[in-house]
Amino acid sequence: MSSVYVKDIGEFGLIESIAYWIRRGTEVSDEEPHDLQLSIGDDAAVWRADKALNVWTTDTMVAGIHFSLSFADWSSVGWKIIAVNMSDIAAMGATANYALVTLGLPEDTLVQDVEQLYIGMTDISNQEGIRIIGGDLVKSPVLFVTVSLIGTAQESVLMRSAAKDGDLVVTSGFPGLSAAGLRILSDGRQINSEYGTLLADAHLRPQARTTLGKSLLTSGVRAAIDTSDGLIADLKKLCSASQVAATIDWSLVPVHPALPILFPDDWSSLILNGGEEYELIFTATAPVLERLLSESSEKLNVIGQIIAGDPGAVTVTNSSFGEIDLTHTGWDHFLQ
C-alpha cells in the first residue's frame, strides 16, 4: 500500500475520515446520557442538558515533550490524552460525557497514523462512556493533541481545598509505575517478565480512577487530587490549596515489588516523584474512610495524615533517616 499523507487528502478530506473513524469506533449505547443535537459538521457541538454541576477540563500532549513516537505508538497517544483528561474529571468525583479533540499535525503525517490515534481515543472513550463530538484540525510544525472533556456532578465535587487538620491521607494504586515504565521505554531496556508489560502499560495506557472518584464522593470524602505530577508534588498542591500541611509515613507507602527489583538505586525516588500517574490522593476522617473501605474494592493505602502547619509543607518520616522536610529541599536532593 502506498503511503498517504495528510497533505494528500487535505483538511476537509481528513475531517471526513475522522468523522468516519469516530462513527466506526463509537459503541453507541441504547440510552444516551444526554440528548446530543449536533456533533462534528457544524460550527459547534450542541446537546440538551439538565440542571447540573458542569465539570470542565483540558489537557495537551506535545510530541517530544510529553511523549515520544520512538516508543509510543499512535494508538497509545490517543488513549493517554483521553485518560489524562479523564483523570481530572475523576479527581472531581464527576462523570465525563463529551470530548473535543484538537490535532496539530505536520503536513507529512501519515493518514494511517491519525487513524490509529482515533482508535486509541475511541477505545478508551467507549470504556469511559464518553463521546467525541467535535474539535479542530490545524497544521503545525510539531505534533500536538489537545482534548477538552466536559462532564457533570449532581450535588458537589471533590476539591483540592477541602483537606482538614486530622484527616488521614490515602492514595490509590502503586505510585511510581508510570515513571518506571517511561525509564524502561526510553532506555530501550528489555524486561523479559510480566513486569515489563505492566510498567510499559502504566506509562502508555494509564487508567483514570473514574469509579473510585465517584465512590469517594458518595462515601463523604471532600478533598482529592490526581497524581499527574507525582505523589509528593500533588500532595503539596492539595495541602497548599487547603492551607494545611501533611506528614507521610514512608513505611506505609505501597511499594510495587517490580520497582526495587528493576531500579535498585532509585526506586524510592520513582515512587515519591514519579509523575504522569493517574491515581487519586484524598483525605478523609477515619469514619468516612471506614465507610469507603467497606464499599470499595479498590487498592487504597493510608500513607499519612493532614496536620496544621505551613500551608503546602509535606514531611516524610522515614525510620532510617528520621523526619525529612521536603518543603524547601525538594525530594530529589534528599535522595542524592
Add this chain to the structure above:
Amino acid sequence: MSSVYVKDIGEFGLIESIAYWIRRGTEVSDEEPHDLQLSIGDDAAVWRADKALNVWTTDTMVAGIHFSLSFADWSSVGWKIIAVNMSDIAAMGATANYALVTLGLPEDTLVQDVEQLYIGMTDISNQEGIRIIGGDLVKSPVLFVTVSLIGTAQESVLMRSAAKDGDLVVTSGFPGLSAAGLRILSDGRQINSEYGTLLADAHLRPQARTTLGKSLLTSGVRAAIDTSDGLIADLKKLCSASQVAATIDWSLVPVHPALPILFPDDWSSLILNGGEEYELIFTATAPVLERLLSESSEKLNVIGQIIAGDPGAVTVTNSSFGEIDLTHTGWDHFLQ
C-alpha cells in the same frame, strides 16, 4: 528592566501570574450568568448550570501558520483567538459564558508577552461577557494557543443544515477586509489613510457577530455559518450540509471602497475567497428577512438565493462573464 523568561519563573510561577492577570483584567458583573464554583486552581472548572442547550467549540492558532509575531502583537493574538471561538458561538445564535485557554510555549517566551496575550484575551472577554476559568500550560517548540468556549441557547440553534430551496442568501459586513489586512501587514505596505487601520484591525482584532447571531434566531432564521474560510468556501459548506445549491449575484456582493483602490488587480478574489473573517452568512425566506431587517441595525446584504441542485454547488453570476460554476474549478482558477 531585565528580561524575564517563562523558564525563569517555571510552570507554577506562570500559572500564578496568569491567575492574577485574569483576576485583574476581568470586570466582574454584579450578576454572574451562572454560578461559578471552581475556577483556576483545581483539577477542573465547575459551575452550576440550568437546563439548557449547551453549545461548545474549540479553535487553535499556531505561530507561523495562523499568525506571525513579526506583525501581530501578542495582545492581538489573544484578542483574535477568543474572537475566532466567539464567532463559532455566534454562528449558532448562542451566548458564550466560559473559556478554557491552553498555551503551548517555548521556554524562552518572555513573561511580559504572555501578559500581553492575556490582556488581549480579557479585553474581548469583558466585551463579550465571558470568563476565562481554566486551561493548560505546556512547553512546546512552537507557540500555539487553543481556546475552548462553552455557551448556551434556550430553544434552538442556527445550523448549517437548515437552508431550504428558495431561501435568500444574506451576508453581514464587507467580505475581504481581513484578507486585505493580512496582505498589507505581511507585505509591510504603508497605507497612510484610515483604510490602513481599518484593514489591519479587520485582520488582527476581528469582531464576532454575537448580537447578530442571536437576532437571527429570534427572527426565525434557521441556517447560518461564519465566514472563517471565506465567502464562497463557507457558503459551499452550508449548501453541502443542507443538500442544496446556491447562486450568487456578483452585482449584489457588497464591495468596500478600500479594496478596488488598494488592490486593483485582485480585489474580487479577496472578497470571494478572503477567509479569516467572522461575518455570518445565513439564509432566510423573504418574510423572515423583512422581520429581521425591521429589528436589526446590522449591515446586511442579500447576495443570492438557495436553489435545488448538486449539494454544495455554488454559482456566481457576473454580468461581464455570464454564469460561472465554482463547484469544481474553485474560484482562484476563475480569476486567473
